Amino acid sequence: MTLTNLDIPRTPDAWADFLQQRSDTELARVRAAIDELKDGTPRDAQAVLDLWNVTDTAWLNAQSVCWTLAEVHPDEAVRSLAETLSQEGTKVSTERGLDRDLFAVMSSVDPAGLDAVSTRLLERVLRDFRRSGVDRSDEVRERLRAISERTTVISQDFSRAIRDDVRSIKITPDRLAGLPEDYIAEHPADPDGLVTITTDYPDYIPFSTYATDAAARLALTVESLNRAWPGNDALLSELLDLRHQQATLLGYGGWPDFDAEEKMIGTGDAIATFIDRITEAADAPGRRDLDVLLKRARVDDPTIERLTRADSTFYCEVVAREDYAVDAQEVRRYFDFSKVHAGLLEVTGRIFGIDYVAVPDAATWHADVTVFDVLVDGEPRGRIFLDLHPREGKYKHAAQFDVVTGVEGVQLPEGSLVCNFPRGLMEHDDVVTLFHEFGHLVHHVLGGRQRYARFSGVATEWDFVEAPSQMLEEWAWDTDVLQSFATDADGEPIPTRLVESMREAEEFGKALFARTQMFYASVSYHFHQDRPADLTATVRELQSRYDLLAHIDGSHFQVAFGHLDGYSSAYYTYMWSLVIAKDMFSAFDRDNLWEPTVAHRYRDKVLAQGGNADAADLVADFLGRPYSFDAFGAWLSS
Numbered sequence: 001m002t003l004t005n006l007d008i009p010r011t012p013d014a015w016a017d018f019l020q021q022r023s024d025t026e027l028a029r030v031r032a033a034i035d036e037l038k039d040g041t042p043r044d045a046q047a048v049l050d051l052w053n054v055t056d057t058a059w060l061n062a063q064s065v066c067w068t069l070a071e072v073h074p075d076e077a078v079r080s081l082a083e084t085l086s087q088e089g090t091k092v093s094t095e096r097g098l099d100r101d102l103f104a105v106m107s108s109v110d111p112a113g114l115d116a117v118s119t120r121l122l123e124r125v126l127r128d129f130r131r132s133g134v135d136r137s138d139e140v141r142e143r144l145r146a147i148s149e150r151t152t153v154i155s156q157d158f159s160r161a162i163r164d165d166v167r168s169i170k171i172t173p174d175r176l177a178g179l180p181e182d183y184i185a186e187h188p189a190d191p192d193g194l195v196t197i198t199t200d201y202p203d204y205i206p207f208s209t210y211a212t213d214a215a216a217r218l219a220l221t222v223e224s225l226n227r228a229w230p231g232n233d234a235l236l237s238e239l240l241d242l243r244h245q246q247a248t249l250l251g252y253g254g255w256p257d258f259d260a261e262e263k264m265i266g267t268g269d270a271i272a273t274f275i276d277r278i279t280e281a282a283d284a285p286g287r288r289d290l291d292v293l294l295k296r297a298r299v300d301d302p303t304i305e306r307l308t309r310a311d312s313t314f315y316c317e318v319v320a321r322e323d324y325a326v327d328a329q330e331v332r333r334y335f336d337f338s339k340v341h342a343g344l345l346e347v348t349g350r351i352f353g354i355d356y357v358a359v360p361d362a363a364t365w366h367a368d369v370t371v372f373d374v375l376v377d378g379e380p381r382g383r384i385f386l387d388l389h390p391r392e393g394k395y396k397h398a399a400q401f402d403v404v405t406g407v408e409g410v411q412l413p414e415g416s417l418v419c420n421f422p423r424g425l426m427e428h429d430d431v432v433t434l435f436h437e438f439g440h441l442v443h444h445v446l447g448g449r450q451r452y453a454r455f456s457g458v459a460t461e462w463d464f465v466e467a468p469s470q471m472l473e474e475w476a477w478d479t480d481v482l483q484s485f486a487t488d489a490d491g492e493p494i495p496t497r498l499v500e501s502m503r504e505a506e507e508f509g510k511a512l513f514a515r516t517q518m519f520y521a522s523v524s525y526h527f528h529q530d531r532p533a534d535l536t537a538t539v540r541e542l543q544s545r546y547d548l549l550a551h552i553d554g555s556h557f558q559v560a561f562g563h564l565d566g567y568s569s570a571y572y573t574y575m576w577s578l579v580i581a582k583d584m585f586s587a588f589d590r591d592n593l594w595e596p597t598v599a600h601r602y603r604d605k606v607l608a609q610g611g612n613a614d615a616a617d618l619v620a621d622f623l624g625r626p627y628s629f630d631a632f633g634a635w636l637s638s
């Protein structure tokens with residue numbers, strides 16, 4: 001049977017109807033399949049799981065278009081309709097998770113005779129039910145519901161307070177020394193003769209990177225760290241208590257154990273062990289980095305004793321400029337958007353054996369979007385939408401959004417890359433981001449031929465999902481690969497020496513950075529594990545233990561650390577997946593990243609498997625051994 005692509009509208013005014021219909025139809029299918037599961041008909045285990053898969057597939061169908069269009073559709077009314085419809089979908093999912101009759105049906109399934117993937121699905125479904133508390137007493141369920149309602153409100157309040165609390169410093173214009181001319185021009189003095197610099201990123205990031213005035217950098221950093229102080233401190237304590245209650249009501253030792261259960265890392269204890277391990281591995285190389293920065297800082301101020309985060313960004317930039325002579329303006333000349341775009345498809349096409357077939361007449365939500373069908377060995381495997389330039393009302397970051405989740409024999413995967421790159425010359429950072437996000441997109445598509453929607457594409461453990469993307473970034477740093485598409489206006493490829501300098505500049509400070517990351521990860525873990533009474537005192541203590549940068553007196557890092565909401569106790573995940581990315585990359589021939597044999601094995605054993613098995617097992621199958629820390633450790637200390 002030939003699978004067709006999602007039939008999306010060709011005219012701008014048809015989108016609202018399309019969304020409404022897609023959501024209504026698919027959510028109706030979810031409800032119908034749930035009713036069927038509960039209708040008392042005797043079914044064998046496989047028939048039950050197949051029906052369950054219909055609920056998953058239809059729910060994702062309803063939600064995916066909403067999640068995507070809420071971020072990309074040019075019409076505000078369509079974006080807001082997409083948000084409303086996705087809330088409807090969330091309700092359906094919550095109801096499913098708390099449906100005791102449905103739980104009774106699923107928990108009476110006899111797994112004998114099921115194959116490995118089906119057994120895995122059944123286990124995951126029952127685990128989800130358990131984690132939602134469906135099997136607890138009415139009293140406990142009532143308490144869980146109240147906790148869930150209150151944590152939702154706290155989460156929103158906590159994030160909003162950080163967003164809304166824009167702080168500032170006022171300085172005399174001479175203290176803008178070091179900043180680019182356009183920044184200075186955009187920050188004229190007020191009638192009182194003072195310039196206002198706010199904690200918003202477009203103000204804050206250039207200021208902390210380029211301002212030579214250390215006292216002014218420090219003042220602005222303190223303001224930034226104190227956004228939402230003191231209000232968020234009490235909110236955070238309450239959130240930590242509620243999460244702990246939720247976890248213990250469900251029978252876990254604490255929140256980190258509850259949260260880690262679904263992840264590669266497995267337990268809360270393992271998080272603590274991992275943080276200590278990285279901290280140890282980054283100790284000597286991190287101190288080496290710190291010494292370089294401190295030495296350079298003492299050229300400006302011989303009395304300086306310790307560096308804080310008010311200095312580190314500034315001196316890292318100084319060192320990149322002075323010691324590695326990487327001029328961003330020079331680098332940009334080689335990264336014309338259209339050549340990079342073509343290069344990305346060429347590189348990933350060659351290594352993964354993919355043919356990208358342009359579909360110029362495909363319908364899209366905006367004229368900027370280009371569409372390709374993805375073929376492997378001549379067989380259609382899915383469709384990708386590349387939506388790569390900024391426009392009003394569009395998502396401001398870079399991410400991959402599922403449009404359709406692939407299910408074998410039912411529907412082909414479709415996904416969209418949503419980024420904000422310039423149309424002309426790109427920064428090299430943008431090129432790295434493009435490769436990274438494209439890593440998620442190929443994972444979604446190549447992993448999209450699964451029996452169960454639950455395991456399709458990037459539906460793997462959350463602390464593994466970044467690894468394929470982090471690994472694909474390596475191709476954007478390789479001289480040979482870059483020279484295949486990074487050419488200047490005269491067609492001259494980027495010089496080998498320049499790429500080497502770019503790499504050296506990028507590598508500098510990585511261990512120092514790792515230590516700061518472990519400080520953040522320790523706050524995320526220990527706050528949830530220990531729920532300390534004095535959060536600021538604990539931050540100070542953890543910073544002295546894990547970070548090589550010094551604590552700033554009078555600052556309250558935790559109140560504006562927004563990831564405590566979204567990541568909870570799992571801020572370690574970025575570094576965890578980087579360990580695995582470095583290990584997987586060690587299987588490739590660094591001197592020939594075009595070589596397809598290893599890449600094909602990786603494609604088939606890791607990407608194409610989606611979430612069919614534990615990520616640790618997929619990686620071991622690819623590497624021929626369990627994953628290890630060695631490649632990461634060697635990289636960190638090199």
Ligand SMILES: [Zn+2]
Pocket residue numbers: 436437440466469
């Ligand atoms: Zn990513």
